[in-house]
Amino acid sequence: MRRVTMKTLYAGPTRSVPAGATAEFEDAEAEALVTGGYGVYEGDTRPIPESADKPLDKQTVEQLKAFAAEHQIDLGDAAKKAHILDAITTELARREAEADDDGGGA
Template sequence: MSVSNERTVVLGLMSYIDEKGAYRTAPAGAVVKVHPDQLERFDRLNVLMPKPEFAQEAAVVEVESSAEELAGDAGEGQGEGDGGDGSNPDAEKPSDSWTIAQLSTYADAHSIDLGEATKKADILAVIQAATGKDA
């Protein structure tokens, strides 16, 4: 076979038919010999496509809305996340069933300084002392 059948893989992983007709795969950067009947197909498929501009904008908007939600929308209204599982810290009082992350979120939302508390029981005790609520 001639050198004109050689191609460099630019995709992460490329499937192709080699010069002998066998199916092969090759990682990006590999130089492969492609069957002459498959050169057009290989060249058509072995191209990195740029991310569409609208998809890049959508990703930025999605990240911004997530940041807004984390910044303070958690305590507004009743709805998703108010099912008593502690996912909305204002939906019920803190208890042993809450995770450390949920207790910390509750403390932040209520301006409770946890000080040196890092264990779940200690964090819960600080919150209960600050709010006067029992588990």
């Protein structure tokens, strides 16, 4: 059993745990919650690790903002998840097209 402090609401078949609360979970479920970015182990002050396998549209607003900062993507005044996601995907597509154009001319 591991104690996990939730970053988001946990709603399971037998209980729910609000964001910010700490609860005990079976080891496998605790690991899935932590690696999925939904919580951190109790007492762990490190930021939630980003999952390279997690699609952008499945990430939280906080994770998307961190992704944008890490990849130097200007979000402008985007605040809603859909707008942030659009800004990121548009910029990534622009960069990919620019790389293709640069590669084709050499």
